[in-house]
Amino acid sequence: MSVKEQTYIMVKPDGVMRSIVGEIIKRFETKGYKLVALKMAVPSREHLEKHYEDLNGRPFFAGLINYMASGPVVCMVWEGRNVVLEGRKMLGATKPSESALGTIRGDFCIDVGRNVCHGSDAVESAQKEIALWFPEGLCEYEKPTVSWVY
Ligand code: RTP
Numbered sequence: 001m002s003v004k005e006q007t008y009i010m011v012k013p014d015g016v017m018r019s020i021v022g023e024i025i026k027r028f029e030t031k032g033y034k035l036v037a038l039k040m041a042v043p044s045r046e047h048l049e050k051h052y053e054d055l056n057g058r059p060f061f062a063g064l065i066n067y068m069a070s071g072p073v074v075c076m077v078w079e080g081r082n083v084v085l086e087g088r089k090m091l092g093a094t095k096p097s098e099s100a101l102g103t104i105r106g107d108f109c110i111d112v113g114r115n116v117c118h119g120s121d122a123v124e125s126a127q128k129e130i131a132l133w134f135p136e137g138l139c140e141y142e143k144p145t146v147s148w149v150y
Contacts, residue, residue, distance in 0.1 A: 003150060006036065006077050006138075007084045007120045008129035009091075013071035015116035016040075020108055021074050024117055027090055027104065028078050032149035037077035037130075037138045045069050051132060060113070067113060075133045081150065084126050087119045 009028065011021050029035065043051075048068045055061050078087065092103025096115055099106035109116045120126035130138070 003081050003146070004079060005081060005083050005123065005126075006079045006130060007087045007126045008118075008133060009076045009078055009087060009120075010118040010133070011074040011076075012068060012114075012116055012118060013073060014067075014109070014114045016072050016074060018108070018116070020116065023108070024074075024104055025076070028076075028087070031086070031090065032145075033078040033080040033083055033087075034143050034146065035076060036079045036140070037075070037134050039075050039134075040072050041075055041133075042072050043069065047132070051129065063113060077130055077134060077138055084120055084123050088121060091117055091119045 009024070011024055015021060015024065025035070045065055048065050049056065052061070052064060052068075055064065058064075080086075090104060092099030092105035094105075094115065095112045096105045096109045097112075101107060104117055105115050120129050
């Protein structure tokens with residue numbers, strides 16, 4: 001898998017309110033991934049419905065949109081080898097009761113309805129999500145530390 005693989009990671013409103021934005025960024029930074037986009041936003045319900053369109057019709061969908069629209073989120077794109085799969089591992093299982101300790105969800109939350117962060121589940125969905133959240137494009141730059149990671 002290419003070093004240029006990218007994933008969309010989003011700190012959800014509960015993660016922002018609980019002041020763990022820096023902790024989540026720190027885990028991706030210290031793992032060795034490269035930050036190529038970062039912003040804070042208060043997404044519209046329409047935008048969130050588009051992001052979660054695959055879940056439309058699930059019993060928790062309305063609650064999920066209410067939760068996600070309840071405050072600002074922090075949107076990021078991280079780049080590096082296998083970052084989609086590795087990012088999901090770093091987040092931990094969707095349900096915090098099943099997330100291993102040491103993962104973000106395993107360490108910082110209890111309830112599936114307040115699970116602090118999102119991460120793309122496949123390369124294809126990452127590309128769709130990056131286009132949805134960053135239509136303005138990403139930040140292109142060379143990072144000299146990369147050769148120390150790979
Ligand atoms: P995410 O998209 O947020 O990274 O989560 P995921 O892929 O791990 O899980 P997914 O099945 O796509 O669910 C998206 C989000 O919906 C909420 N959820 N609530 N009440 C429930 O049973 C339930 N199930 C899912 C969670 O916030 C989950 O992250």
